[in-house]
Amino acid sequence: xxxxxxxxxxxxxxxxxxxxxxxxxxxxxxxxxxxxxxxxxxxxxxxxxxxxxxxxxxxxxxxxxxxxxxxxxxxxxxxxxxxxxxxxxxxxxxxxxxxxxxxxxxxxxxxxxxxxxxxxxxxxxxxxxxxxxxxxxxxxxxxxxxxxxxxxxxxxxxxxxxxxxxxxxxxxxxxxxxxxxxxxxxxxxxxxx
Amino acid sequence: xxxxxxxxxxxxxxxxxxxxxxxxxxxxxxxxxxxxxxxxxxxxxxxxxxxxxxxxxxxxxxxxxxxxxxxxxxxxxxxxxxxxxxxxxxxxxxxxxxxxxxxxxxxxxxxxxxxxxxxxxxxxxxxxxxxxxxxxxxxxxxxxxxxxxxxxxxxxxxxxxxxxxxxxxxxxxxxxxxxxxxxxxxxxxxxxxxxxxxxxxxxxxxxxxxxxxxxxxxxxxxxxxxxxxxxxxxxxxxxxxxxxxxxxxxxxxxxxxxxxxxxxxxxxxxxxxxxxxxxxxxxxxxxxxxxxxxxxxxxxxxxxxxxxxxxxxxxxxxx
Ligand code: HEM
Numbered sequence: 001x002x003x004x005x006x007x008x009x010x011x012x013x014x015x016x017x018x019x020x021x022x023x024x025x026x027x028x029x030x031x032x033x034x035x036x037x038x039x040x041x042x043x044x045x046x047x048x049x050x051x052x053x054x055x056x057x058x059x060x061x062x063x064x065x066x067x068x069x070x071x072x073x074x075x076x077x078x079x080x081x082x083x084x085x086x087x088x089x090x091x092x093x094x095x096x097x098x099x100x101x102x103x104x105x106x107x108x109x110x111x112x113x114x115x116x117x118x119x120x121x122x123x124x125x126x127x128x129x130x131x132x133x134x135x136x137x138x139x140x141x142x143x144x145x146x147x148x149x150x151x152x153x154x155x156x157x158x159x160x161x162x163x164x165x166x167x168x169x170x171x172x173x174x175x176x177x178x179x180x181x182x183x184x185x186x187x188x189x190x191x192x193x
Numbered sequence: 194x195x196x197x198x199x200x201x202x203x204x205x206x207x208x209x210x211x212x213x214x215x216x217x218x219x220x221x222x223x224x225x226x227x228x229x230x231x232x233x234x235x236x237x238x239x240x241x242x243x244x245x246x247x248x249x250x251x252x253x254x255x256x257x258x259x260x261x262x263x264x265x266x267x268x269x270x271x272x273x274x275x276x277x278x279x280x281x282x283x284x285x286x287x288x289x290x291x292x293x294x295x296x297x298x299x300x301x302x303x304x305x306x307x308x309x310x311x312x313x314x315x316x317x318x319x320x321x322x323x324x325x326x327x328x329x330x331x332x333x334x335x336x337x338x339x340x341x342x343x344x345x346x347x348x349x350x351x352x353x354x355x356x357x358x359x360x361x362x363x364x365x366x367x368x369x370x371x372x373x374x375x376x377x378x379x380x381x382x383x384x385x386x387x388x389x390x391x392x393x394x395x396x397x398x399x400x401x402x403x404x405x406x407x408x409x410x411x412x413x414x415x416x417x418x419x420x421x422x423x424x425x426x427x428x429x430x431x432x433x434x435x436x437x438x439x440x441x442x443x444x445x446x447x448x449x450x451x452x453x454x455x456x457x458x459x460x461x462x463x464x465x466x467x468x469x470x471x472x473x474x475x476x477x478x479x480x481x482x483x484x485x486x487x488x489x490x491x492x493x494x495x496x497x498x499x500x501x502x503x504x505x506x507x508x509x510x511x512x
Contacts, residue, residue: 021481028267028277028475029329089473091486096468106466156466159327160447161374162275 003069010073013041014080035084039110039157042077043150043168045070046117050147050175057186068124071143075121078114106156109149116146144179147172241404246336249317249396256320259331261402263476268409269325270428271376272360272367279369280409287366289412289429298357298434301348308413312399314338319396319417324458324493326422326444330472335417336400341391349387349435356390357440358383358416358427377443383416383427384440384454386502394419394498397430420495422456453512457503458493462512 017037020026026033049070055061090096100107120140122128129136151172154165178186258264270280273287290308297303316336323331344356360381364370370379389395398417399406406412411428418425424444434440444452451465460470471486492499503511 028263029473030481031473032329034481088481089486090471093471093486096470099463099468103463104466158275159451160275160376163374166374 003066006066006069007073010045010069011076014038014077031084031088035081035089036157038077038081038084039154042074042081042117043154043172045074045077046143046147046150047168047171047175049074050143050172054175054178054186071117072121072124075117078117082110082114106153109153109156113146113149113153116142116149120146144176147176241407243404244312244316244336244400246316246318246400246403249319256322256332258320258334258402259474259476264331264333264401265407265409267331267475269327269423270369270409270411272369272379272381272429273409274369275376281407283368284408287363287408287412287429289406289408292413292431294414294430294433296343296347296433298436299350299353300344300435301350302346304347306343308399311338311397311414312405314342316399317396319394319398319419321417321419322493322495323419323423324472324489326424326452326456326464326469328464328467328469328472328489329475330489331475334402335396335398336403337396337398337414337417339393340395340397340416341393343397343433344387344391344435347435352437353435354387355436355438355440356385356387357432357434357436358385358430359432359434360427361429361431377447380431381427381443382441383425384442385418385425387435388502389418389499392499392502394495420458420492420499422452422458424452425456455503455508455511457508457512458489459491459508459512460489461491462509 014037017026017034021030021034024030049067052063052067052070055063086092086097090100101111102108120143123132123136123139132139151165151169154168155161158165266281267277268280269277270284273280273283292308294306294308294311295303296306316338319335319337321333321335323333340356360379360383361367362370362380364379369376385395396417397414398411399414401407401410406415411426411430414430415428416426416430425442439454442452442454444456445454458469463469469489472489473486490496
C-alpha cells in the first residue's frame, strides 16, 4: 500500500512538469527544462535508493521494503529523460544520436548509467532474484558504477563547474565510499541489537 | 528584400531622447519621485527609453523575431548569475548610465566616448540570428551602429591587427562577479581580428526591439557579431583596445579545447560535449512541440557575407 503511494507520489514531478510543458508554462526552452528535470529526479531516486542500506546499518531505520520502488523510480525517470532527449530534443535524428552516443563522454556516461539501471530494473522481480541466486547481488552491485557515472554526467552537463552537481557528487561519493568500509564498522548498529 | 517591422508605440507615446535623458538625471538625483508620477518611474528595467533607427539594410527574409519576453528573460550573462533567468532577475541594481567607452591602443586618436553621444548617432536596426554555443538560437532586432564607424574615427595604426573588448567589473552591482566557485575571470574579455571587427555586419548595439538595451542584455552597449557564437558578444563594454597580438578571450581561457578564439558558428565542428549540427529555437511557444530543432547554418547563415574572411583557413583547427 505504502509502496503504491510511493510510486504515485514519485511520479508527480514527471507528470506535473509534463502538464506544464503541454500548457506552455516551462519558459522559453521547455524541452530542455523537461529533459533536465527528469534527469535530476533520476539521480535523486538513485541516491535515495543508495541511502537505504546505510540508514539501516547506521541509524537502524529499515526502509528495505521501499528500496525496489526507489530504484525503479530512478529507472523510470532515466527512461523518460533519455526518451525526451532522443525524441523531443534530437527529433529521433539517428546520425546525431549515433555521434553523441559514440563520441561524447558526457553522453556515454549517461548511457552506461542508463543501461545499468535498465538491467537492474529488468532483474528486480522475485523471479530473477530466485533464478539468479548469488549472482543477483553481484549484478545489483553495478548500481555503484551507475551512481558514479550519473554523478559525473551531471557535472559535465554544464559549461562550468556548478555547486548543485558538485553537492550531488559529494553525496554520491559518500554513499559509495561507505560501501568500502569494513563490515565491523558498518554493522555496528545492527550488531548491538 | 523585406525589412522587419517590430511593433512600435505610436509616435505620440515616444518620449524625445532629450527628455528621457534629463529624466534619467532626475532619477539619479532622487528628485524624480516628486516630479515624475510613480507609474512612469518603475523599476530599473522600465527605464528603457525608445530609440529610433533606420533599417540597417539587412535582408530579414524568413526571420521571425523571438518574442521580447524571451529575448529579455532567457539570457547568459554570468556577471549576474549562471541561470538563464538570473540576468533579468538580478540586474535591477545595475547602473548603465552614466557610462563611457574608452577606445585606445594602437590608434592615432584614442578617445573616450560618452554613451549619450553614442546614442545620439544615427542608429540602424539589424534583425540578426543569434546562435548560442549551447545549441539554442534566437532572432533579435538589435539597434546600433557598425563598430567600423568608431574604429575609423580613432584611426587604427598599421600595426593594429586585433581588437580587444573589455566588459565592466562591478561586483557590488553584478552579483555573479562575487560567487564561491570560480566562474570566469573578470573582467569578461573578448576579441576579434581587425578585419572581422571592421566587417559591416559587426555592430555595437545600444538597443533592441526599439528601445535602449535592458540591463540583462548588456546595457548600455554591447558587441554583436552575428556569424559567431553568442559568447563573442561582450556585454556592457567599457573599453575597446587595438592590439598587434591576439587578445585573450574569457571562454577560451576557461576551456581552450571547448571554446576557440574564432568561435564561428559551424555545424561541422562539434563542441566536445554536444553536437553543433542543429539548434533549438527559443520562444517558439506551443510547449514541447512548438519548436522543432532546425539545422544550424555555416557562419549562422551569414556565410555569403563573411566566408571570404576565412579563405584558406582550416576551420576545424581554428574553431
Ligand atoms: C541513469 C541515467 C541518467 C541519469 C541519472 C541522468 C541524470 C542527468 C542529470 C541530473 C542531468 C542534469 C539535470 C539538471 O540540469 O538539473 C542530466 C542532463 C542531461 N542528460 Fe542525463 N542522465 C542519465 C542518462 C542520460 C542518457 C542515457 C542520456 C543521453 C543518451 C542523457 C542525456 C542528457 C543530456 C543531453 C543532458 C543535458 C541537457 C542539456 O542539454 O541541457 N542522460 N542528466
